[in-house]
Amino acid sequence: MTNAVEIRTVTKVFGTFTALHGVSLSIQDNEFFTLLGPSGCGKTTLLRMMAGFEEVTQGEILLFGQNIAALEPNQRPVNTVFQQYALFPHMSVIDNVAFGLKMKGWPLEKRRIRAGEMLEMVHLSDFANRAPAQLSGGQQQRVALARALAPQPKVLLLDEPLSALDLKLRQAMRMELKQLQSETGITFIFVTHDQEEALTMSNRIAVMSAGHVQQIGTPRDIYESPNNRFVADFIGETNLIEVEVEAVADGQAQVVLPGGHRITTSSAARDKGRHHLSIRPERVTLGSPGVGLQAVVEQVIYLGTDLQVLVRLEGGTAMQVRLQNAARITVPSPGDAVGLHLEEGAARLLSD
Amino acid sequence: MAGPATDSGSSAESTYRSARIPLLVPTWVMIGVFLVLPVALMAVYSFLTKEMRGGVIWEFSLAAYDQFFVNRGLFGDEPASLEWTYINVFARSIAQAGIATVLCLLIGFPTAWFIATRPPETRGVWLFLITVPYWVNLLIRTVSLRFLIRENGPLNDALMGAGVISQPLALINTDFAVQLGLFYSYLPFMVLPVYAAVERYNFTWSEAAADLYASRWVVLREIVLPIVKPGIIAGCLLVFIPSLGAFLAPNLLGGAKSFMIGSLIDEQFKKSLGNWPFGAAVSMILMSLVLILLLLYARSTARQERP
Numbered sequence: 001m002t003n004a005v006e007i008r009t010v011t012k013v014f015g016t017f018t019a020l021h022g023v024s025l026s027i028q029d030n031e032f033f034t035l036l037g038p039s040g041c042g043k044t045t046l047l048r049m050m051a052g053f054e055e056v057t058q059g060e061i062l063l064f065g066q067n068i069a070a071l072e073p074n075q076r077p078v079n080t081v082f083q084q085y086a087l088f089p090h091m092s093v094i095d096n097v098a099f100g101l102k103m104k105g106w107p108l109e110k111r112r113i114r115a116g117e118m119l120e121m122v123h124l125s126d127f128a129n130r131a132p133a134q135l136s137g138g139q140q141q142r143v144a145l146a147r148a149l150a151p152q153p154k155v156l157l158l159d160e161p162l163s164a165l166d167l168k169l170r171q172a173m174r175m176e177l178k179q180l181q182s183e184t185g186i187t188f189i190f191v192t193h194d195q196e197e198a199l200t201m202s203n204r205i206a207v208m209s210a211g212h213v214q215q216i217g218t219p220r221d222i223y224e225s226p227n228n229r230f231v232a233d234f235i236g237e238t239n240l241i242e243v244e245v246e247a248v249a250d251g252q253a254q255v256v257l258p259g260g261h262r263i264t265t266s267s268a269a270r271d272k273g274r275h276h277l278s279i280r281p282e283r284v285t286l287g288s289p290g291v292g293l294q295a296v297v298e299q300v301i302y303l304g305t306d307l308q309v310l311v312r313l314e315g316g317t318a319m320q321v322r323l324q325n326a327a328r329i330t331v332p333s334p335g336d337a338v339g340l341h342l343e344e345g346a347a348r349l350l351s352d
Numbered sequence: 353m354a355g356p357a358t359d360s361g362s363s364a365e366s367t368y369r370s371a372r373i374p375l376l377v378p379t380w381v382m383i384g385v386f387l388v389l390p391v392a393l394m395a396v397y398s399f400l401t402k403e404m405r406g407g408v409i410w411e412f413s414l415a416a417y418d419q420f421f422v423n424r425g426l427f428g429d430e431p432a433s434l435e436w437t438y439i440n441v442f443a444r445s446i447a448q449a450g451i452a453t454v455l456c457l458l459i460g461f462p463t464a465w466f467i468a469t470r471p472p473e474t475r476g477v478w479l480f481l482i483t484v485p486y487w488v489n490l491l492i493r494t495v496s497l498r499f500l501i502r503e504n505g506p507l508n509d510a511l512m513g514a515g516v517i518s519q520p521l522a523l524i525n526t527d528f529a530v531q532l533g534l535f536y537s538y539l540p541f542m543v544l545p546v547y548a549a550v551e552r553y554n555f556t557w558s559e560a561a562a563d564l565y566a567s568r569w570v571v572l573r574e575i576v577l578p579i580v581k582p583g584i585i586a587g588c589l590l591v592f593i594p595s596l597g598a599f600l601a602p603n604l605l606g607g608a609k610s611f612m613i614g615s616l617i618d619e620q621f622k623k624s625l626g627n628w629p630f631g632a633a634v635s636m637i638l639m640s641l642v643l644i645l646l647l648l649y650a651r652s653t654a655r656q657e658r659p
């Protein structure tokens with residue numbers, strides 16, 4: 001089966017600044033695919049090249065197997081939900097939603113019906129005749145979504161559509177978007193710098209930084225098997241500890257921690273020498289001293305659902321541990337000597 | 353909860369109102385002295401009797417309006433019919449002003465677009481350049497234009513020298529020369545309001561429309577023009593209205609047939625052959641016409657701002 005979108009070693013240069021360095025991605029049909037990365041890493045640029053607003057400096061973009069370099073934005077079967085919505089201010093909500101259908105030559109009656117259905121889908125039927133300026137941010141966002149979905153594009157591009165909303169609305173919209181994607185079967189390419197958003201909605205995620213794709217995978221892959229320091233650090237919280245690798249084979253490595261303790265871990269690194277080890281704080285448990293990694297508790301921070309415990313390993317490395325604030329746990333106090341137990345999947349050896 | 357809030361709101365409002373009155377005095381004085389008074393004076397003059405060597409006799413008379421609208425033949429003894437002479441002058445003036453406005457729009461819109469799409473740092477320089485020629489007095493600019501386009505003027509010399517034409521173009525003393533003069537006089541009045549509208553235009557709207565399958569031309573027609581329309585209308589009014597009453601361009605650049613309303617009024621107030629009440633009446637009729645135009649404009653924008 002051909003991919004919905006195929007990006008082949010795409011480079012984008014603005015003047016003397018290279019915004020994207022040979023990016024390659026394959027996005028499957030019906031997929032909810034997310035481009036995740038910090039501000040300025042080139043997410044919008046990549047999206048704008050797919051939509052046709054930005055020329056590709058080098059490389060090519062295929063849409064269902066067809067090279068789209070020569071197509072103008074209005075000839076691409078791709079619609080965009082813009083970051084700032086970009087609703088047409090001189091048209092009512094329903095006219096905004098029907099605009100794409102009008103351009104495609106649908107007769108008035110048909111496009112009325114369709115636009116009405118779209119507004120119903122985003123729960124805005126009562127607002128059809130309002131001007132966009134009379135809607136709240138969340139409502140405008142949904143109009144933008146309905147407008148982009150109305151012509152049934154093959155691929156929908158969404159550029160941080162939730163970033164202007166408050167937390168509650170954002171969480172509700174995540175679910176709605178996800179549901180909409182599975183109902184319509186349209187390929188969604190979603191841009192965000194919010195890792196939680198990416199993890200909760202996506203089938204697959206491409207983590208980007210400074211114009212490079214760092215890792216592509218399912219949310220679970222990205223979170224549990226990060227390849228490098230950037231990904232491990234950007235997604236969730238982690239402890240990064242510099243370690244000595246003694247042996248590495250078949251994605252497993254034996255490493256020596258600063259205190260001299262040896263552990264075996266899954267590995268993205270392929271060579272021996274000094275590498276970074278990522279240890280997820282919520283996969284570590286505290287036990288009695290003498291068993292596992294020896295450490296001393298330095299501080300306990302109460303977070304409501306969790307307790308954050310700051311410890312110092314023998315050898316002097318600081319680490320944080322997350323304990324679920326369940327009824328049965330014994331809360332450690334500063335000065336306690338403890339033994340740390342790394343659960344399955346807690347540690348991952350990184351390639352850098 | 354709502355009660356006190358409304359109370360304090362309305363008392364703040366009334367303090368604000370009473371503080372506003374002294375601040376508004378200069379404005380009212382300005383409007384009174386420079387707008388209401390002259391117009392009232394003209395209105396009164398238009399109903400007075402003319403003095404033979406200019407000026408007025410303080411005696412009520414409808415002669416001025418009668419002269420404008422009613423034809424009683426050369427000796428005033430024929431049955432009354434509609435007088436076309438001055439209506440024709442109005443019609444010609446409207447046509448001239450209309451053509452000048454269209455010229456200003458055709459050149460002014462792309463110019464304003466160009467400036468508004470430059471980087472913000474350089475926009476000021478472009479706007480400045482647009483206004484530089486207007487530091488020179490309008491009379492002098494119009495005379496220069498006359499010099500420029502006359503039969504043996506630099507324009508014809510250059511065109512003949514370059515071999516584009518073999519005979520000098522008869523530009524001077526034509527309607528076209530008048531249109532050119534009006535265009536040149538009032539171009540910035542088109543560029544500036546259109547610029548202000550285009551500058552506020554968000555180009556993501558064009559991208560959104562293109563994304564929804566609109567071609568470039570359709571984007572212009574369906575998105576850009578409707579959104580910047582208030583600026584275009586303001587520019588057209590600012591060019592059309594002064595063009596309608598202009599007298600320098602028709603007097604200095606036009607021929608005998610290019611006579612416009614401004615020239616007609618101008619003539620009535622010249623010392624010996626003038627007719628002040630008639631000049632005042634023509635001014636009042638011109639002003640009513642302009643007022644009607646402005647009311648139509650106000651209505652069209654009011655409709656646009658409604659949800």
Ligand SMILES: Nc1ncnc2c1ncn2[C@@H]1O[C@H](COP(=O)(O)OP(=O)(O)OP(=O)(O)O)[C@@H](O)[C@H]1O
Pocket residue numbers: 014017019037038039040041042043044045046193
């Ligand atoms: N037209 C342009 N000219 C020059 N540089 C540009 C242009 N557009 C983007 N850039 C640069 O390219 C880089 C990537 O920009 P882009 O807008 O793609 O980032 P982003 O990942 O979408 O960031 P954000 O999360 O802040 O939206 C940035 O450093 C930006 O300054």
Ligand SMILES: [Mg+2]
Pocket residue numbers: 043044045159
């Ligand atoms: Mg962006």
